[in-house]
Amino acid sequence: MPKIALHNRDGSSNGTVDLDDAVFDVAVNVPAMHQVVTAQLAAARSGTSKTKSRGEVRGGGKKPWRQKGTGRARQGSIRSPQWSGGGIAHGPSGEQNHVKRVNKKLKRVALRSALSDRARSGDVRVVDDLVFEAPRTKDALAFLDALEIGSRRVLVVMAARDQVTGRSFRNLRRVHLLTVDQLNTYDVLVSDVVIFQRAALDHIGKGSRPDLGQRGRRPSAGTRSDDADLGQRGRRPSAGSRSDDADLVLTGREQE
Structure with a gap:
């Protein structure tokens, strides 16, 4: 079972955590990732061209x-x-349907492949606590600098919605914020670094599905979420991330 350093919000080390082999140490299946991402992007198309x-x-x-x-x-x-x-x-007639069907098993394989690829390249970070006291972009930048992220694109995975943390990150175009039930293949692959809140990683490891309210976002190109903690300008939406993908990666066992 691979181990990874556990960081505090100031960047200091706070021990190590174990990553689930069934999620973060599987063989990378590139065709599966391609098929799932293609389906996600197709689902984001409005189909109204005429x-x-x-x-x-x-x-x-x-x-x-x-x-x-x-x-x-x-x-x-x-x-x-x-x-x-x-x-x-x-x-085009204005009534196009671009949706591509992808079965759950393939989604599961694709998401695990994406997470395993990021883990093997050392681009997965785990933070013990990721809740800010006040919505300040300066605090979010200091947090990223402490983790030595640089100018790379970042995906932050939270255990639950937090409005203060979301507002701290929302002005940073290179940062995208998701809750663990919205985790999907496209957002993992389009990001250079994936940062997990410790509680979010625990949910994945236990194979449980946390009750996070509204699950995922309806893919709508060019829209900005009214929720301050989610939705990021300058980024394509998490197409299809009514989070079937997240449901599938939460456990190493086949879920029917």
Whole structure:
């Protein structure tokens, strides 16, 4: 069972913690991660793109010139797809459904693979307590500097929602905050470093699912969460992270 240093909020060491082999030390399955991330990003698409076909574009009812005798190619309408200003052939209808189905077992494999990859590269941190007394961005920056994160992108995994901590991090574009039940493959892979609150790591190790209220976020591109502790500008949403993914990684056993 791999061990990792346990840090205080000031960066000092506070012993070590054990990482679950079934979650943080499995073989990395790249095709599984690719398939799950593709499905997550597809679920985030709104599917409302719409173009007009030649029948929907205004005008073009008159034949531009007679069929024969001009030397030109025959044309029936100035709104045909080959004309500038014409309709679009086979364009999006505004009712597209981009959702791709992924079974639970594959989600489980993908998330464990992502966490194992970060753990092997030394990019997993565990912090004993991650609750700030007051919402201050300066305190959040000092915390990241103490862990020697640098300018890398960071995923912070909390055991439960904390509004003060969320407000401390929300002005940092390179930091993304999630609760443990929202943990998903895309957010792990898009981040360079994953920081776990000790309580969040304990939930994963015990295989329990904490009651954290609303589970996950509905993937909606370009929206900013009204909850101060979640939602981050400048980052794509955790598509599909109604956290089926988190449910699947919480235990090393197969969950049916």
